[in-house]
Amino acid sequence: MPASAAVSRLAAGEPPINFAAHQFRAGNIAGARDDFEQMLAMLISAIHPGVRQIAAHPGDWGIDVLAGDLTGLVVLWQSKYFWPLVARGQQAQIRESFESALAAAERNGYQISRWVLCVPSSMDPDTARWWDRWSARRRRETGVLIDLWDETTLREMLARPDAAHVRRHYYDPYLPGTPPAARRALHDVDDEQAGVLDRALFVRQLHAAGHAEVEAAKHEFFNADLLAREIHDKGVRAELDALREADGVAYGIWEARFNALGREPDPLLPGLHAAVMGEIRESGAFPSELAASRVHHCGLMHRIVQNRRAGWVRHWRRIAEEEPA
Numbered sequence: 001m002p003a004s005a006a007v008s009r010l011a012a013g014e015p016p017i018n019f020a021a022h023q024f025r026a027g028n029i030a031g032a033r034d035d036f037e038q039m040l041a042m043l044i045s046a047i048h049p050g051v052r053q054i055a056a057h058p059g060d061w062g063i064d065v066l067a068g069d070l071t072g073l074v075v076l077w078q079s080k081y082f083w084p085l086v087a088r089g090q091q092a093q094i095r096e097s098f099e100s101a102l103a104a105a106e107r108n109g110y111q112i113s114r115w116v117l118c119v120p121s122s123m124d125p126d127t128a129r130w131w132d133r134w135s136a137r138r139r140r141e142t143g144v145l146i147d148l149w150d151e152t153t154l155r156e157m158l159a160r161p162d163a164a165h166v167r168r169h170y171y172d173p174y175l176p177g178t179p180p181a182a183r184r185a186l187h188d189v190d191d192e193q194a195g196v197l198d199r200a201l202f203v204r205q206l207h208a209a210g211h212a213e214v215e216a217a218k219h220e221f222f223n224a225d226l227l228a229r230e231i232h233d234k235g236v237r238a239e240l241d242a243l244r245e246a247d248g249v250a251y252g253i254w255e256a257r258f259n260a261l262g263r264e265p266d267p268l269l270p271g272l273h274a275a276v277m278g279e280i281r282e283s284g285a286f287p288s289e290l291a292a293s294r295v296h297h298c299g300l301m302h303r304i305v306q307n308r309r310a311g312w313v314r315h316w317r318r319i320a321e322e323e324p325a
Contacts, residue, residue, distance in 0.1 A: 017155050017171045019120035022081065025170075029083070037079040039170045040118050041256050043154070044077055046163045046248075075114040076101055077149075086123040086150075091130055102142065114145040122150050165249040169285030183293045189222045197221065201323045202305040208319055209268055209312035217302055224299025227292060242289035249285045250301045254310050267314040276301065 022032035022039070078097050082090050098115060105112050123131055135146040149157075158167045189197065197203060197218040206214050231239045257276050261269050280301055281294045290296070304310045308320040 017158055017167065019151060019154075020083070021171050022120070023083075029081070032083070033079070033081040035170075036081045036120060038256065039166065040077060040079050041259075042166045042169070042252055043157060043163055045252060045255060046166055047157060047160070073111050073113050074105075075116070076112055077116045077118055079118050082119045082121055085121045086119055086127050088124075088127060088130075091127060091134075094131075095134070098138065098146070102144070112144050114147065116147045116149055118149045118154070120151055120154065122152070165245060165252065165285040169249070169283050172284060184227060184291050184296065186219075186223050186293065186295055187226060189218055193222065194218055200306060201308065201320060202302040204323070205305050205311045205313070205316060205319055206273070208316075209273060210270075211273070211312075217298075220295050220299035221302035221306065222299070224292075224296050224303055227290070227296050227299075228303065231290075238289055242287040245287050246290055246292070246297070246300055247304065249283065250280055250297065251304050251309065253279050253283065254301060254304065258310070264314075269313055273312045 019036070022035040023029060026032045026035045078101065080090070080093065080097070094117060097117070101112060101115060131148065135148070138144070139146050157163055158171075194215075200218075200221070202217065202221055203214050206217055211217075228243060231243050254276050257272060257279070258269070261272060264270075277298050280297050283297070286292065286297055292300075301310075305312070305316075308317075308323070310316065311319060313319070
């Protein structure tokens with residue numbers, strides 16, 4: 001990150017990004033690899049909407065994040081949590097990952113236009129020289145554009161406004177922050193309102209996924225809907241922006257989890273709802289300007305489902321289309 005950008009972030013009260021945070025979150029290097037990969041999926045999705053994360057089941061074809069169609073032309077991002085630097089010992093892994101991606105593309109009938117190696121550190125001088133020579137040679141031989149997103153590039157991307165929710169979720173919680181604003185009050189759902197919500201699309205989507213009990217979901221939706229209506233009625237720009245950002249955080253969590261289940265054989269996608277809501281409850285990425293509780297945050301996800309933008313089963317779009325306008 002340029003020095004001016006770093007100073008600007010510190011002046012704005014935003015802590016510097018430390019990629020060792022993945023080890024603190026996960027407790028070990030092995031867990032940090034998965035955590036770093038999840039961060040990359042959210043970051044790339046924020047910058048390039050429409051990308052997909054590919055689950056390793058049993059192998060990932062040399063793909064961690066994908067843009068494009070696996071029957072045509074694709075861009076691949078490969079995550080490697082090399083720490084604290086990229087040295088000679090990692091060169092073989094890099095070569096093997098690229099060759100694995102090429103072999104999978106040939107076997108399965110698609111073409112790689114660009115391959116991006118993503119690492120949370122920098123290369124030492126000998127490895128940087130090797131990378132420059134190797135990537136140029138393999139580009140000439142294969143026609144694939146080979147790029148490197150190292151710690152400098154990733155910090156620059158995380159500093160972009162579109163990626164603010166990713167930065168806060170993965171890095172800011174580990175540094176001192178300002179005291180949170182007073183939380184908004186929560187309201188109970190009366191019997192009449194509960195009856196109306198029984199017919200709502202977000203409840204139908206939950207039932208389609210096999211959920212018998214939906215009272216907590218109705219409570220979450222009701223409070224989030226009150227919050228959103230209040231903010232829209234007041235029309236304060238900062239609160240409207242915060243509401244849009246919170247919507248993006250919740251939707252990004254759902255999209256990453258949904259895409260990660262791309263090979264799940266059960267169309268009911270067991271565990272999707274629990275995983276999404278669990279991550280939303282623990283996320284530190286929601287803007288403090290909302291002064292919203294975890295109940296509100298979960299309710300925002302139900303509003304996304306209600307608005308026909310998401311669901312809890314593979315055929316959620318069909319269920320949404322059946323809902324009266």
